[in-house]
Amino acid sequence: MGEYLRFLIPENASVLEIGCAGGERLAALKPRRGVGVDFSPKIVEAARRNFPHLDFLAQGIDDLECSETFDYVVVNNVIGYADDLQKVFCRIKKVCRPETKVILIYHSHLWRPFLKVAGWLGARRKWPQQHWLARKDIENFLYLEDFVVVRRAQRFLVPFYIPLVSWFFNKYLVHIPGLRDMALDHILVIKPDGPRRSREDISVSVVVPCRNEKGNLEQIITRTPRMGKRTEIIFVEGHSRDGTLQECYRLKEVYADKDIKVLAQKGEGKGNAVREGFAAASGDVLMILDADLTVPPESLEEFYNALVSGKGEFINGSRLVYQMEKEAMRFLNMMANKFFSVMLTYLLGQYLKDTLCGTKVLWREDYLKIEEGRRYFGDFDPFGDFDLLFGAAKLNLKIVEIPVHYKSRVYGTTQIRRFEHGWLLLKMTFFAMRKIKFV
Secondary structure (H helix, E strand, O other), X not given: OHHHHHHHOOOOOEEEEEOOOOOHXXXXXXXOEEEEEEOOHHHHHHHHHHOOOOEXXXXXXXXXXXXXXXXXXXXXXXXXXXXXXXXXHHHHHOOEEEEEXXXXXXXXXXXXXXXXXXXXXXXXXXXXOOOOOOHHHHHHHHHHOOEEEEEXXXXXXXXXXXXXXXXXXXXXXXXXXXXXXXXXXXXXXXXXXXXXXXXXXXXXXXXXXXXXXXXXXXXXXXXXXXXXXXXXXXXXXOOOOOOHHHHHHHHHHHOOOOEEXXXXXXXXXXXXXXXXXHHHOOOOEEEEOOOOOOOOHXXXXXXXHHHHOOOOOEXXXXXXXXXXXXXXXXXXXXXXHHHHHHHHHHHHOOOOOOOOOOOEEEEHHHHHHHHHHHHHOOOOOOOOHHHHHHHHHHOOOOEEEEEOOOOOXXXXXXXXXXXXXXXXXXXXXXXXHHHHHOO
C-alpha cells in the first residue's frame, strides 16, 4: 500500500493521515507538511520520537479537530470505527480545499469472516468492534456530504506472504475485473464537490497549434467565444509551407482589439507546440483547440463552464457521441479510437470515450503540477494527448468529457499517419500500464 500511496501523492505535498499508526507511511511520502492522527496516545508518542519533523495528534476519528487544510488527506482503514460516519466526512471536509484529494482506504466486507478467524488464531492484531460497510453505503455518505468519487482501486488479493504467489496475485491479478472485487483493501479517491474560484476572476488562454492551416485561422479568431474576464488566443506555428506564420501576424494586426499572441515553434510536433503555448500563456484556464476546425470553436464555452463550475478538473472532448460529418474520421481511425478508449478507461480508472480528441481544458495550476511530475513518465508523447491524460490521472484530477460535433476538414490535409502513429500510441499505452496500473 505504501508504494501505491507514493504513486498517488507527490513528494512535497501537505498531507494529513488519519489512522497513521507509527507514522512510517506518512514519513515515506516525504511531505512538505505532514500531520498524523491516531487514537492511541502511546502510538502517537512513539511516532513523535521517531519522526520529529512531522506532527502527530492523539484523536479518534469521531473527534477530529484540525484548523489547517491539506493537499491530500489519507483515511487509512478507520472509517469502520466511526460512530457517525456522515459527521466524520463533514469534519474531513473542513480540512479540504476545493482541489484537495481524499484517499479513503477500507477493508472489504467480504473479508469479515476471514479477519475474524485470523484474530481468534492470533495471526492479526485485535481491534475494537467495527462497522463493515459496503462500497455503496460509503458512497452514499460521501454523496450526502458533497464529495465526488474520482477513481476506485483495489489492493491485496493475498494479504499474507506466499513466495511468488502473493506477488503475482497482488501485482497483476488484483486488477482483473471480477477478481479485483475480492481484494482485501479497497481505495476511493474523492474530492469536495463545487467550484474552485469565482467566474469573475478567471482568465483563459486558448492555445492553437497550427501547421499548414492558413485558411482556418481567421475563423478561429472570429468564432472563439469570450470566456472569463479575458480570453487570449495563442497561435503556435509549426514550420508551415503555406504561409501560416505570415497569416498569423497579419491577423494579429487586423484584429488588434483581441488578445492574440503568435509563436514560431522552436521544436517539432503537436505535443511540443502545446507545451510552448502553455509556457507562454497567462490565463488561469488553459485550452487546446486544433486549427483544423473539426471541433467548432464555439464549443469551448461548454468546456469552460464544466471546468469553472467544478463538474470536472480536466475536460476532455469526445467526438464519438454525436453523429459526425461524412469523411470526418476514417473507419480505421474510428476503430483505433474505440480501442484506446477501452484501454485508457481500464488504465486510468476513469471512463473515457475518446482519448485522442485534441480539445482539452484544465487549470493552469494543475498543468504546472503535470509538468513538474512529467519525469515519472518521461518525455514520450509527441502528440500530447496521452501525456496530459496520464498526468491528470496521476494527479487524481476528475476527468469529464464534453461531446462535440466533429466536422470534416475544409482546408488543408490531415497530418495523421495512421499506422505509424497508431503503433506509437500502442507502445505508449503498454508503457503506461506498467507505470500506472501495476505499481
